[in-house]
Amino acid sequence: xxxxxxxxxxxxxxxxxxxxxxxxxxxxxxxxxxxxxxxxxxxxxxxxxxxxxxxxxxxxxxxxxxxxxxxxxxxxxxxxxxxxxxxxxxxxxxxxxxxxxxxxxxxxxxxxxxxxxxxxxxxxxxxxxxxxxxxxxxxxxxxxxxxxxxxxxxxxxxxxxxxxxxxxxxxxxxxxxxxxxxxxxxxxxxxxxxxxxxxxxxxxxxx
Numbered sequence: 001x002x003x004x005x006x007x008x009x010x011x012x013x014x015x016x017x018x019x020x021x022x023x024x025x026x027x028x029x030x031x032x033x034x035x036x037x038x039x040x041x042x043x044x045x046x047x048x049x050x051x052x053x054x055x056x057x058x059x060x061x062x063x064x065x066x067x068x069x070x071x072x073x074x075x076x077x078x079x080x081x082x083x084x085x086x087x088x089x090x091x092x093x094x095x096x097x098x099x100x101x102x103x104x105x106x107x108x109x110x111x112x113x114x115x116x117x118x119x120x121x122x123x124x125x126x127x128x129x130x131x132x133x134x135x136x137x138x139x140x141x142x143x144x145x146x147x148x149x150x151x152x153x154x155x156x157x158x159x160x161x162x163x164x165x166x167x168x169x170x171x172x173x174x175x176x177x178x179x180x181x182x183x184x185x186x187x188x189x190x191x192x193x194x195x196x197x198x199x200x201x202x203x204x205x206x207x
Contacts, residue, residue, distance in 0.1 A: 003034050003203060010197075014190055017063050017179070019200030021046060025053050027204055032057050040084075040198055042066025044075055051079050065147075065179075065198055067121050074098050083108045084147040084179050084198075087121040089131040092138055099140035109147040109179055110135065112169065114162050117151040125169055132173065145177025145195065146170045150185060160188045167193030 010016060017040040020028050028039060028050065040063040041047035051062060064080040068091060076083060077098050083106050086092050092108070099105060113122035128135070136143055148166045150159045163180050170178050179196040181189020186197040 017198045040065040087111045096138040147179035163192035
Protein backbone atom coordinates (compact mmCIF):
# COMPACT_ATOMS: atom_id res chain seq x y z
CA UNK A 1 0.00 0.00 0.00
CA UNK A 2 1.28 3.46 -0.83
CA UNK A 3 2.31 5.17 2.39
CA UNK A 4 0.67 8.54 1.81
CA UNK A 5 -2.67 7.03 0.79
CA UNK A 6 -2.55 4.75 3.83
CA UNK A 7 -1.85 7.68 6.14
CA UNK A 8 -4.63 9.74 4.57
CA UNK A 9 -7.08 6.88 5.09
CA UNK A 10 -6.74 7.09 8.87
CA UNK A 11 -9.41 9.06 10.77
CA UNK A 12 -8.45 12.03 12.91
CA UNK A 13 -7.09 10.90 16.25
CA UNK A 14 -5.66 7.62 14.95
CA UNK A 15 -1.86 7.49 14.85
CA UNK A 16 0.32 5.04 12.99
CA UNK A 17 3.22 3.13 14.51
CA UNK A 18 5.28 1.81 11.60
CA UNK A 19 6.57 -1.55 12.85
CA UNK A 20 10.16 -1.44 11.65
CA UNK A 21 11.54 -4.63 13.21
CA UNK A 22 13.38 -6.58 10.54
CA UNK A 23 13.59 -3.50 8.31
CA UNK A 24 16.69 -1.62 7.21
CA UNK A 25 17.65 1.88 8.27
CA UNK A 26 17.25 3.01 4.65
CA UNK A 27 13.63 1.84 4.66
CA UNK A 28 13.01 3.68 7.91
CA UNK A 29 14.63 6.82 6.53
CA UNK A 30 12.44 6.61 3.46
CA UNK A 31 9.23 6.54 5.51
CA UNK A 32 10.51 9.27 7.84
CA UNK A 33 11.24 11.48 4.82
CA UNK A 34 7.58 11.08 3.82
CA UNK A 35 6.41 12.31 7.21
CA UNK A 36 6.15 9.18 9.34
CA UNK A 37 7.02 10.02 12.95
CA UNK A 38 6.37 6.92 15.06
CA UNK A 39 8.30 3.67 14.62
CA UNK A 40 7.95 0.46 16.63
CA UNK A 41 10.63 -2.06 17.54
CA UNK A 42 10.24 -5.24 19.58
CA UNK A 43 13.75 -6.71 19.77
CA UNK A 44 16.17 -4.56 21.72
CA UNK A 45 19.39 -6.02 20.34
CA UNK A 46 18.21 -5.41 16.79
CA UNK A 47 16.79 -1.98 17.58
CA UNK A 48 19.72 -0.30 19.34
CA UNK A 49 22.12 -0.22 16.36
CA UNK A 50 19.32 1.14 14.17
CA UNK A 51 18.37 3.83 16.67
CA UNK A 52 22.01 4.85 16.96
CA UNK A 53 22.48 5.15 13.20
CA UNK A 54 19.22 7.10 12.87
CA UNK A 55 19.77 9.50 15.76
CA UNK A 56 20.01 12.41 13.29
CA UNK A 57 16.26 11.98 12.64
CA UNK A 58 15.17 14.35 15.38
CA UNK A 59 11.44 14.15 14.66
CA UNK A 60 11.19 10.36 15.01
CA UNK A 61 9.58 8.82 18.11
CA UNK A 62 10.54 5.28 19.02
CA UNK A 63 8.00 2.87 20.49
CA UNK A 64 8.98 -0.36 22.24
CA UNK A 65 6.22 -2.83 21.40
CA UNK A 66 7.71 -6.21 22.32
CA UNK A 67 7.84 -8.25 25.50
CA UNK A 68 10.14 -6.43 27.91
CA UNK A 69 12.50 -8.43 30.10
CA UNK A 70 13.56 -6.94 33.43
CA UNK A 71 17.26 -6.89 32.51
CA UNK A 72 16.51 -4.80 29.38
CA UNK A 73 14.49 -2.09 31.13
CA UNK A 74 17.30 0.44 31.53
CA UNK A 75 18.29 0.28 27.86
CA UNK A 76 14.66 0.60 26.76
CA UNK A 77 14.01 3.54 29.09
CA UNK A 78 17.08 5.33 27.76
CA UNK A 79 16.34 4.70 24.08
CA UNK A 80 12.55 4.70 23.65
CA UNK A 81 9.87 7.38 24.01
CA UNK A 82 6.84 5.10 24.46
CA UNK A 83 6.57 1.59 25.97
CA UNK A 84 3.45 -0.35 24.91
CA UNK A 85 4.04 -3.62 26.73
CA UNK A 86 3.98 -3.33 30.53
CA UNK A 87 2.56 -6.69 31.57
CA UNK A 88 2.94 -6.67 35.37
CA UNK A 89 3.04 -4.30 38.32
CA UNK A 90 6.55 -5.54 39.11
CA UNK A 91 7.73 -4.46 35.67
CA UNK A 92 5.96 -1.11 36.01
CA UNK A 93 7.72 -0.48 39.33
CA UNK A 94 11.09 -1.29 37.78
CA UNK A 95 10.47 1.07 34.86
CA UNK A 96 9.39 3.78 37.31
CA UNK A 97 12.53 3.40 39.42
CA UNK A 98 14.93 3.29 36.49
CA UNK A 99 13.18 6.20 34.78
CA UNK A 100 13.88 8.28 37.88
CA UNK A 101 17.54 7.26 37.84
CA UNK A 102 17.83 8.14 34.14
CA UNK A 103 15.85 11.40 34.49
CA UNK A 104 13.26 10.11 32.02
CA UNK A 105 9.48 9.96 32.03
CA UNK A 106 8.38 7.57 29.28
CA UNK A 107 4.80 7.32 28.13
CA UNK A 108 3.63 3.79 28.85
CA UNK A 109 0.72 1.45 28.26
CA UNK A 110 -0.48 -1.60 30.14
CA UNK A 111 -0.70 -4.72 27.99
CA UNK A 112 -4.01 -6.48 28.60
CA UNK A 113 -5.15 -9.96 27.53
CA UNK A 114 -8.87 -10.02 26.84
CA UNK A 115 -8.76 -13.68 25.77
CA UNK A 116 -6.73 -16.61 27.05
CA UNK A 117 -3.64 -16.77 24.84
CA UNK A 118 -0.65 -18.74 26.17
CA UNK A 119 1.62 -17.17 23.54
CA UNK A 120 1.07 -13.63 24.86
CA UNK A 121 1.92 -11.81 28.07
CA UNK A 122 -0.29 -9.26 29.77
CA UNK A 123 -2.63 -8.40 32.61
CA UNK A 124 -6.08 -9.88 32.73
CA UNK A 125 -8.64 -7.08 33.05
CA UNK A 126 -9.41 -8.14 36.63
CA UNK A 127 -5.71 -8.40 37.42
CA UNK A 128 -5.08 -4.86 36.23
CA UNK A 129 -8.03 -3.55 38.23
CA UNK A 130 -6.61 -5.13 41.39
CA UNK A 131 -3.35 -3.18 41.12
CA UNK A 132 -4.62 -0.14 39.23
CA UNK A 133 -4.39 2.43 42.02
CA UNK A 134 -0.81 1.42 42.75
CA UNK A 135 0.08 1.32 39.04
CA UNK A 136 -1.32 4.75 38.20
CA UNK A 137 0.38 6.34 41.22
CA UNK A 138 3.91 5.31 40.18
CA UNK A 139 6.18 8.31 39.58
CA UNK A 140 8.30 8.98 36.50
CA UNK A 141 6.01 7.20 34.06
CA UNK A 142 3.05 8.66 32.18
CA UNK A 143 0.34 6.00 31.83
CA UNK A 144 -1.52 6.90 28.64
CA UNK A 145 -3.44 3.80 27.62
CA UNK A 146 -3.83 0.09 27.03
CA UNK A 147 -2.26 -2.21 24.46
CA UNK A 148 -3.75 -5.49 23.32
CA UNK A 149 -2.94 -8.16 20.74
CA UNK A 150 -5.69 -10.31 19.29
CA UNK A 151 -5.08 -14.08 19.27
CA UNK A 152 -4.36 -15.26 15.74
CA UNK A 153 -7.22 -17.77 15.68
CA UNK A 154 -9.96 -15.14 16.06
CA UNK A 155 -11.88 -14.12 12.95
CA UNK A 156 -12.36 -10.44 12.13
CA UNK A 157 -15.73 -10.18 13.85
CA UNK A 158 -14.32 -11.75 17.02
CA UNK A 159 -11.41 -9.32 16.84
CA UNK A 160 -13.81 -6.40 16.60
CA UNK A 161 -15.52 -7.56 19.78
CA UNK A 162 -12.14 -7.82 21.54
CA UNK A 163 -11.12 -4.34 20.36
CA UNK A 164 -14.41 -2.91 21.60
CA UNK A 165 -13.76 -4.47 25.02
CA UNK A 166 -10.35 -2.80 25.12
CA UNK A 167 -11.86 0.59 24.24
CA UNK A 168 -14.56 0.27 26.91
CA UNK A 169 -12.04 -0.87 29.53
CA UNK A 170 -9.68 2.00 28.75
CA UNK A 171 -12.50 4.47 29.22
CA UNK A 172 -13.44 2.81 32.51
CA UNK A 173 -9.87 3.49 33.67
CA UNK A 174 -9.93 7.05 32.38
CA UNK A 175 -7.33 6.40 29.68
CA UNK A 176 -7.36 8.03 26.26
CA UNK A 177 -5.24 5.65 24.21
CA UNK A 178 -5.73 2.14 22.86
CA UNK A 179 -2.86 0.55 20.94
CA UNK A 180 -4.53 -2.24 18.97
CA UNK A 181 -4.75 -3.53 15.44
CA UNK A 182 -2.02 -4.66 13.07
CA UNK A 183 -1.65 -5.13 9.32
CA UNK A 184 -4.39 -7.76 9.10
CA UNK A 185 -6.99 -6.13 11.37
CA UNK A 186 -6.20 -2.42 11.65
CA UNK A 187 -9.48 -1.39 10.00
CA UNK A 188 -11.51 -3.31 12.58
CA UNK A 189 -9.40 -1.81 15.38
CA UNK A 190 -9.98 1.73 14.08
CA UNK A 191 -13.73 1.10 13.84
CA UNK A 192 -13.73 0.07 17.51
CA UNK A 193 -11.73 2.97 18.88
CA UNK A 194 -8.01 2.41 18.37
CA UNK A 195 -5.89 5.53 18.75
CA UNK A 196 -2.64 3.76 17.80
CA UNK A 197 -2.32 1.04 15.16
CA UNK A 198 0.86 -1.01 14.73
CA UNK A 199 1.41 -1.77 11.05
CA UNK A 200 4.48 -3.32 9.44
CA UNK A 201 4.02 -5.55 6.41
CA UNK A 202 1.44 -3.29 4.73
CA UNK A 203 4.01 -0.48 4.75
CA UNK A 204 7.27 -2.31 4.23
CA UNK A 205 6.18 -5.53 2.54
CA UNK A 206 6.93 -8.99 3.91
CA UNK A 207 10.25 -9.62 5.64
